[in-house]
Amino acid sequence: MQLLRSLAISTRLAVQTPWRRRQVQRLCELGQAPMSVLFYHRVADEQPNPWTISNGEFERHVDYCRENFELISLEEVQQRLDSGHSPRPSVTFTFDDGYSENCNFALPLLIRHKIPCTYFVTTENVRDGHPFEHDLRLKCPLPINTIEQLKAAADGGIEIGLHTANHVDFNQVRTVEKLNEEIVEAKDNLEAMINGPVRYLAVPFGLPQQMRPAVIETARKCGLKGICSAYGAYNLIGDDSFHIRRFHGDPQFNRLRNWLTYDDRKNRRRPILPDQDVLDMDPEIADTVRLPECVFS
Template sequence: MTLIRSAAISTRLAFQMPWRRRQVKQMCRDGKAPMSVLFYHRVADSVPNPWTISNREFERQVDYCREHFELISLEEVQHRLESGHSPRPTATFTFDDGYAENCAFALPLLIRHRIPCTYFVTTANVRTGEPFEHDVRRNAPLPINTVEQLRAAADAGIEMGLHTANHVDFNQVRSIDHLQREIVDAKADLESMLDRPVRYLAVPFGMPEQMRPAVLQTARDCGLIGICSAYGAYNLIGDDSFHIRRFHGDPEFNRFRNWLTFDNRKNIRRPDLPTSDILDDSDDETPEVTYEECLST
């Protein structure tokens, strides 16, 4: 079924490519070229799961982006959104969670090619070394980045960002104290570990229901300069630069190319975010979003 789906995507992409290219050329002439921000979790050849991509496939995607896009940082994405000028299509690399294996191949590859990258980690897992609950549930616990690994990557030019303290689902958070612990206290904790400022937050799961007004406001209030979602969208001139939109670096190459080849129909379909919010001291009982649901967007 995967091969059939991949072939169908490839055929559709080939048919639509001339139209999409004309569309992007016009956007470039207008200074409104799309900015794509990719997110990954784990690059490794062992213990495959829906949030792991192989070393070979990751390198293939990096090479594709180097050939077809200007590779820029999150800060430059924000600068172009704020200036109202984006002269050419761009791609930006980010990682979520903090898997130790990323230090074996993925991060050295990006560092070697001087490709900007922001690497988001959950502070509690880094502090304790405990594996992520979503891996434990699959009976496949995986090693977590150490503080020493993160410091070494930061020294080599990788920007470190926050992915909350406990990989929390913000759709379950009902109290102000809980929100503060997961963002404000976790930011201070990560800064103390790294001995450098932390500027960005990637919201775990990153779907519209997690991108609540209270989450964005708390991030602003504690000095973060940007917050990343993960529900699948481009960054376009006119968008709020504080909210950086991302899509998954899909291990299936045709799906990956399909997302990176700008299609305005995806932009038209992107969801609205919540506009109202209530925080109190009630229990957090909303069911958690699964990784599979997040990556299926």
Template sequence: MSSTKLAALNALTRLARPVRRARLLQAAKQGRAPISISFYHRVSDTHPNGWTISNDQFLRHIDHCQQHFEMIGLDEVQRRVRTSQSHTAAISITFDDGYGDNVDFAMPLLIQRGIPCTYFVTTANVRDQIPFEHDVNLGVPLPVNTIGQIRELADAGIEIGCHTRNHVDFSKIHDPEVIRDEVARAKDDLEQMIGRRVRYFAFPFGMPAQLTQAAIEVIGESGFDGFCSAFGAYNLVDRDWFHLRRFHGDPEFARLQNWLSIDPRKIRQEPTIRYFLPPARSFIETRATIGESTPSLASAH
């Protein structure tokens, strides 16, 4: 982000903060406070790139979140959405891929502070110790987690989730067997690695194009409790709780603050995601909506 845009975002966030906070408190009193889920990939002070945040930046994020929000797990996010009981501003922390650097600072920090975290792992990379393709393409094949590290994280209370077997783009996959391999069999692999049930799935890339009906059906059939997208959105009560919406934990602190103050433009601009989960659930449309009891959130500036 350019310095000019960053300054503008800082100014907007400061000016809007009192109004947004008042409207968020009103929604919380009604049990309708939006719930945030941020996602990260790699926390490290070496080889910075678009999916890496420094140790100091991550610490600043966590300090801010602990000071101003309740830190909860994905299961609690779902409970609040499903029961329409969201009375506090809350955030859930997640990670994607499975970078080895994360066990040096980020995970010990979260474990020491008792902060819930869901850590989504690409199983083939961990099992075979293969660097991620996007890092190889940049000429920097960064280390991935080992099976032992993933197991230790699980034993320490970190929720381990599935991020496919090979970090695939589901918008380009149409073979049912490949989809099943990347979802159901990847889940089986991961459960064998950690010796416990895997409850959540996160789509690589996580944009609307990747959230295909075929993949979501297999997610449901495989016994997952829910799936995560990554296109940037909030979790609102009375909506579909199976789809967990996340935003990127951007290194720019101003962006994090803007997301967490609940930017109404992002609510209005959220894309519609439709899918069907037979036989237990019917057609689902997961478009951003705010009920009539909280119209002020949608109209905030």
């Protein structure tokens, strides 16, 4: 089944690529080239979970992006959005969680090629070395980055970002105190760990139901420069630069190419972020209300 889907994507790409390239050419002429931000989790040849990609496949992704796109930082994405000018299609690399094995191959590869990358970590897992709950549920605990590894990565040019204190699902958070613990206090703790600034937050799960107004506002107020979602979208001129949209660096190479080969029709399926937050409601009813699930326009 997976092979059939890959073949179908490859066939569709072959047919649609000339048309998609014309779309991108028009956008470049207008200074509105799309900006793609990829997120990964773990790069290693042992693949005990669906969010691991092999060393060889990751290098294939890197080589493809180096050959076909301008590679820029999150800060440059924001500068282009703020200036209203994006001259060429670009790709930005990011990582979530903080798996130790990423220091064996993936991060050295990016550093060697001087490719910008923001590396988001969950502070309490780093602090105590405790495996992620999502790996424990699979009965496969995996090693977590140490503080020393993060400092070494930062020294090599990797930007360290925040992925909350406890990999929290913000759709389940109902108090300001918990928001502050997971964002404000975690930011301060991470800055103390790496002895440097933390400018960006990647929201765990990163779907519209986690991208709540209270989360975004808390991130703004504590001095973060931007916040990253993970629900699959391009960054386009006219978007709010504080919210950076990302999609998964899919281990299936044809699916990755399909996303990176810009298609304006994907923008019609952009989720609508919630405009109301239970933290703004009467405390007596807030606990009984759930935010809306992902709604597609």
